[in-house]
Amino acid sequence: MTLQYQLKEGNYHLYDLSSPASRVTGEHRLRLKSDTVAIAFEASTGALREHGSPNRIHSWANNTRRRLRASGALDKANDIVVVSGPLPVDEINKCLKIQGYCRDMFTRLHELPHGKRVQHSSTHTTH
Numbered sequence: 493m494t495l496q497y498q499l500k501e502g503n504y505h506l507y508d509l510s511s512p513a514s515r516v517t518g519e520h521r522l523r524l525k526s527d528t529v530a531i532a533f534e535a536s537t538g539a540l541r542e543h544g545s546p547n548r549i550h551s552w553a554n555n556t557r558r559r560l561r562a563s564g565a566l567d568k569a570n571d572i573v574v575v576s577g578p579l580p581v582d583e584i585n586k587c588l589k590i591q592g593y594c595r596d597m598f599t600r601l602h603e604l605p606h607g608k609r610v611q612h613s614s615t616h617t618t619h
Contacts, residue, residue, distance in 0.1 A: 495588055497529065499581045502608060504529045506544070529607075530576035531587055531594060538595025540587055546576040573598065578607035 494509040504526050511521035530549035532542040542552050553574045560569035575598060583604060587594045597604070 495523065497581050497584045497588075499608065503527055504581065504584075528577050529579055529584055530574055531579070531584065532572060532574045533587070533594035533598075534571050535573045535595065535598070536571050538592035538598075540594050541572065543584070543588065549574055549576065575601065580604055580607045583607075 496507050496509050498505045498507060504524070505522055506524035506526075507520040508523050509520050513520050524544055526545045528546055529543065530546040531540065532549050532553050533540050541556075542549050553572050557569040557572055560566070560572075573594075575594075583597050584607075587597060
């Protein structure tokens with residue numbers, strides 16, 4: 493499954509690009525529409541674990557940390573990081589495509605612009 497976020501009308505839309513485009517709208521299957529996005533990843537490797545609506549991702553991270561701590565894997569539990577908010581859509585998509593990119597984005601988080609104020613031509617392209 494090839495996933496891509498696009499910013500439309502102030503919301504993040506997650507499309508499944510492996511689905512056929514609609515003959516009517518020309519768009520791929522919409523998997524999520526959310527005001528903000530959250531990304532969960534491993535701080536040590538930058539590996540993406542989960543992404544989507546902040547409520548679901550924070551819940552997933554809390555439950556996963558709880559299970560890991562209960563099994564004695566404290567280092568793994570403490571390695572899970574969640575970043576949420578209006579992130580630039582191109583940064584989110586790089587996290588989905590490039591192994592380890594989440595860690596790089598996290599180190600630059602303080603200098604990233606507000607995600608909904610930045611418009612790039614790639615955010616409006618339907619593939």
